[in-house]
Amino acid sequence: MARLLNAVAELVAAPARHWRKRREWEHFWSDETASAFWLSEGAQEPVRQAVREGWITAGDKVFDLGCGIGQTSAFLASVGCDVLGVDVSTAAIRRAGESYA
Numbered sequence: 001m002a003r004l005l006n007a008v009a010e011l012v013a014a015p016a017r018h019w020r021k022r023r024e025w026e027h028f029w030s031d032e033t034a035s036a037f038w039l040s041e042g043a044q045e046p047v048r049q050a051v052r053e054g055w056i057t058a059g060d061k062v063f064d065l066g067c068g069i070g071q072t073s074a075f076l077a078s079v080g081c082d083v084l085g086v087d088v089s090t091a092a093i094r095r096a097g098e099s100y101a
């Protein structure tokens, strides 16, 4: 019974947690001066390396989940990939569109 109640409590809490995280990301991306250790000018080095070494090649279909402001998606599109970038933050998607659309 306790396990069932815990499962129900988790089901009820999950949407609230999702919306809280979404608000946090929206807040982060709404501030154009915000910085973070993982935020880079262009695509992240591991992605560049994957292209250099042929793990990702022109024509590949790439789903960039959590694409942020789109640097990685734009880089992969520039090497010929067919990219779909998706992000929970509308501010991030707006900025990606302003930069790369």
Ligand SMILES: C[S@@+](CC[C@H](N)C(=O)[O-])C[C@H]1O[C@@H](n2cnc3c(N)ncnc32)[C@H](O)[C@@H]1O
Residues within 6 Å of the ligand: 025, 038, 039, 040, 044, 065, 066, 067, 068, 069, 071, 072, 086, 087, 088, 089, 092
């Ligand atoms: C650590 S950031 C990385 C952003 C980008 N890939 C980069 O390298 O700059 C994580 C990204 O995931 C997004 N995100 C978090 N949860 C998400 C979800 N459930 N669905 C889609 N995007 C999500 C955030 O808005 C944020 O842009």
